[in-house]
Amino acid sequence: MAHIQLNNDLPGIRGLxxxxxxxxxxxxxxxxxxxxxxxxxxxxxxxxxxxxxxxxLNDCFFCQNVHGAMAGHYLTCDIAQIDSIKHDFKSAELSGxxxxxxSIAGSVQKGGKHVTQSQIEEARKNSATDKxxxxxxxxxxxxxxxxxxxxxxxxxxxxxxxxxxxxxxxxALEGYQSSVYH
Amino acid sequence: xxxxNLTNEYPGIRSLFIYRPxxxxxxxxxxxxxxxxxxxxxxxxxxxxxxxxxxxxxxxxxxxxxxxxxxxxxxxNNGDIVQQVLSDxxTAPISSxxxxxxKIAAKVQSGGKNVLPADIELARSEGATDIxxxxxxxxxxxxxxxxxxxxxxxxxxxxxxxxxDKMGEQRxxxxxxxxxxxxxxxxxx
Numbered sequence: 001m002a003h004i005q006l007n008n009d010l011p012g013i014r015g016l017x018x019x020x021x022x023x024x025x026x027x028x029x030x031x032x033x034x035x036x037x038x039x040x041x042x043x044x045x046x047x048x049x050x051x052x053x054x055x056x057l058n059d060c061f062f063c064q065n066v067h068g069a070m071a072g073h074y075l076t077c078d079i080a081q082i083d084s085i086k087h088d089f090k091s092a093e094l095s096g097x098x099x100x101x102x103s104i105a106g107s108v109q110k111g112g113k114h115v116t117q118s119q120i121e122e123a124r125k126n127s128a129t130d131k132x133x134x135x136x137x138x139x140x141x142x143x144x145x146x147x148x149x150x151x152x153x154x155x156x157x158x159x160x161x162x163x164x165x166x167x168x169x170x171x172a173l174e175g176y177q178s179s180v181y182h
Numbered sequence: 183x184x185x186x187n188l189t190n191e192y193p194g195i196r197s198l199f200i201y202r203p204x205x206x207x208x209x210x211x212x213x214x215x216x217x218x219x220x221x222x223x224x225x226x227x228x229x230x231x232x233x234x235x236x237x238x239x240x241x242x243x244x245x246x247x248x249x250x251x252x253x254x255x256x257x258x259n260n261g262d263i264v265q266q267v268l269s270d271x272x273t274a275p276i277s278s279x280x281x282x283x284x285k286i287a288a289k290v291q292s293g294g295k296n297v298l299p300a301d302i303e304l305a306r307s308e309g310a311t312d313i314x315x316x317x318x319x320x321x322x323x324x325x326x327x328x329x330x331x332x333x334x335x336x337x338x339x340x341x342x343x344x345x346x347d348k349m350g351e352q353r354x355x356x357x358x359x360x361x362x363x364x365x366x367x368x369x370x371x
Contacts, residue, residue, distance in 0.1 A: 003315065027212060030205065030212070145324050152295075
């Protein structure tokens, strides 16, 4: 049961977006630009992985499952592999650049000032560009918002993780702008 | 020094908005909808107080100063209320409803799950509506994003109360969608 009367049965952030369409529009536009727009040197899968990892750190069940399933869809790996990256990305089969960016995202989750100069240098050493560093910080920051929005209003979410896996291909096709209406 | 190569003509989030206009557009549209556009029951000043308070809890100097200045101008040029809310909302001259909403905002800042049914009930008993509860949570959550964005990329955050006041006056009057004015910096000469 959500803390407020949403007047709909939609799960997680979708129920909130239907309740408040005026704020849903920019929230969806931000997600679309950050995670799905293809004018980006980070793949959709890599960006979804950053969102998944931060949602895991914030312990947001709905977001880490939605975006974990999206990452799995784009990176063609199963949910067990996504889980093992969340739990220990340093030992995962990821590029040095992605590991450096996930480390920055982990610091942003704790608070912006936790990002250190040496983390930035490590990302650059692994050939991360300014824009990739920028987008990593903003994706991590944005999920600190999405996660708090979803959990702060006590929204409900399907507990069956297969639900999220089943929906990922359609969401990948349609994008985030349409998420209120489905 | 910012972590990435940003213009030195604009401080804080404005330097990031110029760097990446594609993400600036929805971020500005969001803050305009949450804080500036007409609201059924919370004044723009009250909503700016929530943003200012959360920015202080996140120790984001730029956001706390600019939204504190906007709040001041939205509250009839009353900077005292802003300072009192920042030092202790419980004793500040604001409504009991606002105190309950600020308490919820502080819970959101420390993590969404920290908001408990008792916090919601307290706000309701002070007359808070579902829309107000929703908006207080979303404003608090969104400033956990804006604050991390500004500090996570180590943007330039000047120490200049007059400058924040001038920028705040502009935003209180015009909202968030108009261009910022250029700020001259020592090293841009």
